[in-house]
Amino acid sequence: MELIERYVYAVVKWLPKKKRNDIGRELESSIYDALESRFGEKTEYTEEEISEILSEMGSPWKAAAGYTWMSDRLISPELLQIYFPLTLIICGAVTLGLTISFLVGIFIPGMTFGRFILRFLELIPSILVSVATIVGFTTIIFALIEHSIPGYKIKPQLEKQRRQAAEKSTWKPSDLPAVPKGKQKVALWEPILGICFTIVFVVLFNMFPDKLGIYYTQQWGSGWNFVPIFSESALRTYLPYWNILWGLSVILNILLIVKLRWTLSLRLFDIVIAFMQIAVIGAMIKGPELIDMEKLLSYSNADVAEALTPLAELSNNSIDILLIILIVAISLGILGKIVNIFKTDINIRIPEDK
């Protein structure tokens, strides 16, 4: 019976919430109807019987396809004819432009091999980002055109070809992934929020490190002053590692969004990232000081220096203590993640009341 649950879940997974329940119930009901009519009315059906019926119903993709909100595609074939060449041309033009400016930029005095490599390495992501942006915008524009022109029909011929192409790969009920239960479930907002915060950190620490600090004002209305907190050497040393870790966590969150469940490998990935975080924080305790107290104090004027002196007394040892606490917290987190692995992904049978 779990096979049926898996099938229904796979079909309704991505359907809009309002319809999900009703479609799921109807689908389940019709599966039982089919089982009854072929194998007779029973309280339990064997896995072979269920598999037979499910195989005939076809893959969940196929079943879900009819229910999707826009059963037409985003951009019809007629518009696609224009869309593809146009997008390719614009992307090509932009790539060419970026490459040319790169080439021009390297023929300047003072160019070293190192700088050349750096510029080259910068070129690739900027091309990728530009291409992505262009593709995104043209797609949106064409989709808007498609759906706002009244009476714009899709040729049934092509729709059928598309459906047949989708059915090509053979599918068996045993392919169905298990339904996420309890701790395996991933609520969509969690990884999305995770990605958002990670992007914020990445942008803040990379683009505006000098904006991270203490904002203070002497009197209301007299304007804000600012003192940067982190020392430059600390940032330069540690930031690349944090960038890598942030990149990994974005990848993890994207995988979580796609799968909508925790698997053993994803949990292990999570734990590995946590260990790496501990390693970097450990290095931070040992290495160049995070907060440049002298710079801080020299920066500000007398009043502020006075106010900041207690902060100066907060010696770097205390910062280290904070970092150690952070390590302990992450370690406890790792223990929790390991416990979750044994609870959910490794099937230890805990007797349940049915």
Add this chain to the structure above:
Amino acid sequence: MSSGRIDTMNEQDKKYENAVLEIRRGTLLICVLSQLKSPHYGYELIQLLATGGIEIDQNTLYPLLRRLEEQNILTSDWSVEGSRPRKYYSISDEGTELLARLSEEWNRISKSVSEMLA
């Protein structure tokens, strides 16, 4: 529309099957509406249509029924008679009117086609 068999056919048969599918798609709505003058649930409807010579699979019929309900051509009801709850569909007043007009048109078309084939 059981299209699973298409993969195993040769070119000519494939073209034939595609064309036949087109005809079936065109007549599907009339056939479905005609069977829902009394309430039926999805699976039942598939059997009814099959008895009448119209083969259709679940993945086509159920979304169609849902769309027709959204357009007020059908009404539905979850009923708990019998061993399990089932969703029953039946034709609405608007649907009945639609069916009447479609039947007229179908008769016209069918007559024209017969004449053209003669």
